[in-house]
Amino acid sequence: MNEMQKTNVACVVGARPNFMKIAPILSEMERRDGFRPYLIHTGQHSSSEMAGAFFRDLGIRSPDVSLGISGGSSNEQTAKVMLALEPLFANQRPDLVVVVGDVNATAAAALVAAKTNLRIAHVEAGLRSFDRTMPEEINRIVTDALSDFLFTTEPSAEENLLREGIPKERIFFCGNVMIDSLLRFQDRAATSPVLEELDLKPQRYILVTLHRPSNVDDPERLGKLLEMLDRLAERIPVIFPAHPRTQNSMIANGLQLHGVHMIPPQGYIEFVRLMSAARLVLTDSGGVQEETTILGVPCLTLRENTERPITIAKGTNRLAGTDPETVFETVEEILRLRLSVCGKPELWDGHAAARIVDTLEQVLPKSKALR
Numbered sequence: 054m055n056e057m058q059k060t061n062v063a064c065v066v067g068a069r070p071n072f073m074k075i076a077p078i079l080s081e082m083e084r085r086d087g088f089r090p091y092l093i094h095t096g097q098h099s100s101s102e103m104a105g106a107f108f109r110d111l112g113i114r115s116p117d118v119s120l121g122i123s124g125g126s127s128n129e130q131t132a133k134v135m136l137a138l139e140p141l142f143a144n145q146r147p148d149l150v151v152v153v154g155d156v157n158a159t160a161a162a163a164l165v166a167a168k169t170n171l172r173i174a175h176v177e178a179g180l181r182s183f184d185r186t187m188p189e190e191i192n193r194i195v196t197d198a199l200s201d202f203l204f205t206t207e208p209s210a211e212e213n214l215l216r217e218g219i220p221k222e223r224i225f226f227c228g229n230v231m232i233d234s235l236l237r238f239q240d241r242a243a244t245s246p247v248l249e250e251l252d253l254k255p256q257r258y259i260l261v262t263l264h265r266p267s268n269v270d271d272p273e274r275l276g277k278l279l280e281m282l283d284r285l286a287e288r289i290p291v292i293f294p295a296h297p298r299t300q301n302s303m304i305a306n307g308l309q310l311h312g313v314h315m316i317p318p319q320g321y322i323e324f325v326r327l328m329s330a331a332r333l334v335l336t337d338s339g340g341v342q343e344e345t346t347i348l349g350v351p352c353l354t355l356r357e358n359t360e361r362p363i364t365i366a367k368g369t370n371r372l373a374g375t376d377p378e379t380v381f382e383t384v385e386e387i388l389r390l391r392l393s394v395c396g397k398p399e400l401w402d403g404h405a406a407a408r409i410v411d412t413l414e415q416v417l418p419k420s421k422a423l424r
Contacts, residue, residue, distance in 0.1 A: 059089040060417055063147040065138070066116075067095045067158025069107055070231070070340040073321065074153040074176060076111040077233035077406035087414060090151075091117040093141065095134050095158040110321040111234060127157055127188040127266075134161035142169045149417065152196060153177055153230070155339075155360075160192035167199040172417075176230060176409060178203035179210025180339075180360040187267070189339075193360070202416060204409050206343075207363040207398055227408035228400030235325065235344050236403040242325035251292065251314070255330040259289055259384070261313075264296035265337040267375075268355060272306035274375060275299075278355070279310055281377035282335075285384060286312030292327060294319045333387055335373075335380070342370045347397060351387050355380060367398045 062082060066075045075092070082088040094116035108115070120137045122130060134157065142150070142165055150166040152159045153176040166173045175196050182190050197203060197214060205211050206229040214224050248255065261282060269275050285291050291313045295303075303309070319327065328334060329348045334341060337355045345352035346368025353373040364370035371387075373380045400408070 058087075060087055060149060060413075061145070061147045062088055062090040062149045062151055063093055063142070063145065064090050064151045065093045065095065065158060065162040066153065067134075068154070068156040070338070071154045071156060071159075072107045072111055072113065073234040073340065074230045075151075076113050077230050077237070078151065078153075078176065078409060079113060081406040081410045085410065085414075088410070091145075091147075093118045093120070093138070093162075095120045095137070095161075096122045106320040110238070122158075130157040131161045131164075134158050135165050138162055138165045139169070142166060142171060147171060149174055149413070151176065152200075155180070155189040155192045155196070157188065157192060160195045163196040163199045172202070173200040174202040174204065174409075174413065175200040176204045177206055179205045179212075179214040179224070180207075181210075181213045182356075182358045182360040184358050187265075190360070202413065204412070206401075206405075207361070209362050225409075225412050226400065227412060228402065228405030229343060229398070230405045230409065231340055231343055232347055232401045233403050233406050234321075235347055238322060238325060239329070242322045242329065245322050245326040247319070247323040247326050248330060251316070253290065253292065253327075253330070256332045257290065258331060259285060259291045260327050260331040260334045261291060261293040262296065262334075262336045262338050262341055263293075263299050263355065265356065266298075268337050269296075269299045269302045272302065272308065275302055275306070276308050277377045278375070278380075279303075279308055279313075281381050283310060283312045284381060286314075288385075289332065289388065290314060292316065292331075294324065294327070333384065335384070342368075343401075345369055347401060351391075353380065353383055353387070363398045367395050 064075055064079055079090055082090040122133045149172050151174045152162045163173050178197050180193055184190055203224045204227045211224050263269055282291055293313050293315045295315050331350055334345050334350055334352045335355055339361055342352055342354055342361050342364040346364045352370045354370055355373055355375055357374055373383050
């Protein structure tokens with residue numbers, strides 16, 4: 054195909070979970086003749102070392118543009134990304150801007166693209182926690198309202214979008230690209246030596262992730278959750294790859310762990326290995342809820358809500374809330390029992406990216422803009 058006929062696609066990636074979502078889409082576009090994708094890494098939430106490790110693990114090429122934006126409040130991050138993207142989009146005029154997930158960079162890119170009259174595809178559209186105190190919920194709502202093509206991971210997402218007035222012809226159920234990455238690298242993760250390095254036995258430890266502002270920015274709530282983890286560590290080893298946001302909050306508020314094995318953030322391969330061999334995962338991450346559903350690992354979500362209800366209906370996920378005593382009692386129950394798995398969600402089969410790119414090949418030539 055003539056280079057002039059190819060579709061120029063700006064793929065914007067921000068925080069760490071977005072790497073797993075953009076990787077299969079980028080790979081699928083690069084192997085086809087009709088697309089010319091270029092990768093913009095905003096830098097949100099990741100140190101350069103963490104970002105580099107994830108890019109290597111997922112086989113993502115070096116970004117075409119690295120903005121190096123990190124730190125600051127949700128609004129500061131959004132503003133910085135918008136200011137950086139505006140001249141890029143104005144000069145390059147991509148045929149399509151692809152955004153994934155619900156981080157600040159996602160909403161920022163959608164806002165700039167819409168104001169520059171560029172078409173937008175949102176991957177992982179329609180998820181709702183119905184909790185507008187979460188910055189991620191605002192990002193989801195704004196991005197979906199501005200997008201031309203909305204790719205959903207589960208049926209409830211389409212229901213949410215239709216309820217909000219999004220035309221059905223803009224919505225496409227294609228599956229979960231995060232699971233594409235998980236299934237692609239699952240065998241490689243099984244060979245990781247991380248368990249041996251940490252002296253862990255499969256099924257004999259709990260894995261913990263905490264990074265949501267509602268859990269880690271409030272020193273009283275975080276302190277009580279850390280105390281609960283120390284209590285659990287008296288019962289079973291607890292491994293805690295601490296997110297930079299959580300570490301900073303602990304340092305700022307003089308909070309410490311005593312029995313918990315706190316380790317640095319892990320690369321993707323190491324983390325999948327830790328997750329797949331855990332007896333139980335405690336998390337406030339949306340992506341971990343999805344991954345444990347496919348891995349069949351019991352998951353307790355340390356939140357009052359989830360934007361991924363299918364992980365409860367079809368997977369091993371349970372909402373535990375944030376009350377430390379309730380969480381502790383629920384963990385005790387799960388350690389005694391086994392959670393049943395109802396089956397994998399529809400189209401969580403490792404081929405979501407192919408379906409997304411197939412759809413774009415069909416719909417892009419038919420419409421200059423749907424707004």
